[in-house]
Amino acid sequence: MINKLLYIVNNKEIIEDLKKVGVKNFLFPLKDFCVGFNNTYDFDEIENESFIFINRILDNESLDLLEKKLNDNRDKIKGIVYDDFGVLYLINKLKLNVITINYQNHFGTNYQSINENLKYNDSVVVSTDITKKEIEEILKKVEKEVCIFLFGLIPVMYSRRTLLTNFSKEFNIPTKNNVLIDEKISKNKFIMVENEFGTVGYQRNYYDGLELLNLENIKYFLVNPLFLSDKEQIQLISDIKNKKLTLNIPNDKGFLYKETIYKLKEDK
Numbered sequence: 458m459i460n461k462l463l464y465i466v467n468n469k470e471i472i473e474d475l476k477k478v479g480v481k482n483f484l485f486p487l488k489d490f491c492v493g494f495n496n497t498y499d500f501d502e503i504e505n506e507s508f509i510f511i512n513r514i515l516d517n518e519s520l521d522l523l524e525k526k527l528n529d530n531r532d533k534i535k536g537i538v539y540d541d542f543g544v545l546y547l548i549n550k551l552k553l554n555v556i557t558i559n560y561q562n563h564f565g566t567n568y569q570s571i572n573e574n575l576k577y578n579d580s581v582v583v584s585t586d587i588t589k590k591e592i593e594e595i596l597k598k599v600e601k602e603v604c605i606f607l608f609g610l611i612p613v614m615y616s617r618r619t620l621l622t623n624f625s626k627e628f629n630i631p632t633k634n635n636v637l638i639d640e641k642i643s644k645n646k647f648i649m650v651e652n653e654f655g656t657v658g659y660q661r662n663y664y665d666g667l668e669l670l671n672l673e674n675i676k677y678f679l680v681n682p683l684f685l686s687d688k689e690q691i692q693l694i695s696d697i698k699n700k701k702l703t704l705n706i707p708n709d710k711g712f713l714y715k716e717t718i719y720k721l722k723e724d725k
Contacts, residue, residue: 458670459698463538463604463677465510467495469502471687478694482677484508484538490515490523493612493650493657494683495635500530508536512560513654514617515541527551538582545577558582558604558677562612566591568598575601580676585611585664589713593672602676607666608693608702609681610659611711613647620656621649635684648684659683663708670700 459479466472466485475483483504488497490511503509515523524547527534536556537548548557560582565571574581582604583592596603621636636649646661670678680697682690689704696702 458678459694461675461678462607462697463508463679465494465609465679465681465683466498467682467685467690468687469496469498471690472504474687474691475694478691479698480694482508482535484510484679486510486512487526489654490519492615492652492655493659494652495650497652500526500533503530503533505533506535507533508538508556508558509534511537511539511541511544512615513541514615515543520547523547524551527553536579556580560604560679562586562606565603568595571595571603572598572600575599575603580604582606582679585666585711586717587712588716589669592669592713596672596674599674602674604677604679605666605669605672605675606664607669607678607680608697609664609679610648610683611664611681612657612659614658615655617655619651619653621651650683660711661707663704663706664711665702665708666711666713667697667700667702668713670697 460481462480463482463484464480466483485503485507486494486497487509488499490513491497492513520543527547528551531553534555536558538558538560540561557578558580559574559578562584563586565581565584566587571581580601580603583595585606621634634651638647638649648659648661650657682693692704702708
């Protein structure tokens with residue numbers, strides 16, 4: 458079970474401690490090619506046989522730069538988790554021998570689209586927008602092992618605009634990052650994280666999917682420990698081993714038991 462964790466690196470300094478409690482697969486947000494993280498890492502900071510995470514929308518100039526970086530570091534990459542299909546183009550062009558995982562959270566919602574995606578990738582991250590029952594149905598029908606988001610903050614929006622900076626300039630207030638906001642209509646809370654490549658909005662509550670650890674046909678369980686302290690991250694691994702969350706943090710089950718399909722009322 459722990460062998461199948463794919464753990465996003467939040468603080469490189471505790472990797473050795475995480476290894477001691479069983480974590481083997483580390484996913485590093487790649488510097489200049491990721492949004493939504495406080496810490497990103499260049500290849501000289503990334504351990505050999507690691508996964509790299511690329512989740513920003515790329516233009517031609519960025520793809521050219523990424524191509525050079527991937528080619529220069531091809532021997533140290535175990536796998537690549539990506540959003541933009543331009544990354545897959547580069548992987549094929551460079552003939553990189555890596556595990557490819559496509560992660561578009563709002564798209565992996567049914568087995569037909571996932572199977573189509575699996576024609577070109579080793580795995581796909583199943584969306585967190587669907588119920589546990591729907592996830593179980595997908596796992597029965599996919600043609601390869603897929604990845605499940607197990608725990609962490611879930612990104613719900615991404616803009617290429619620097620929204621926090623723009624707001625700060627418009628209203629002449631100090632710039633802040635990692636801002637907690639209340640959305641007035643839905644009455645939900647979100648954390649906004651910005652860098653020069655854009656802004657990501659996360660649901661405030663940590664997603665607790667630890668009950669999904671019993672599922673089969675899984676390649677990796679994805680964990681995003683963003684904003685957890687070092688101590689909390691070590692405790693999280695213990696909780697995962699016990700399949701029960703004990704951390705004193707705001708959390709919920711997301712859409713595991715809440716369908717997002719509604720029938721609209723007819724006009725009279």
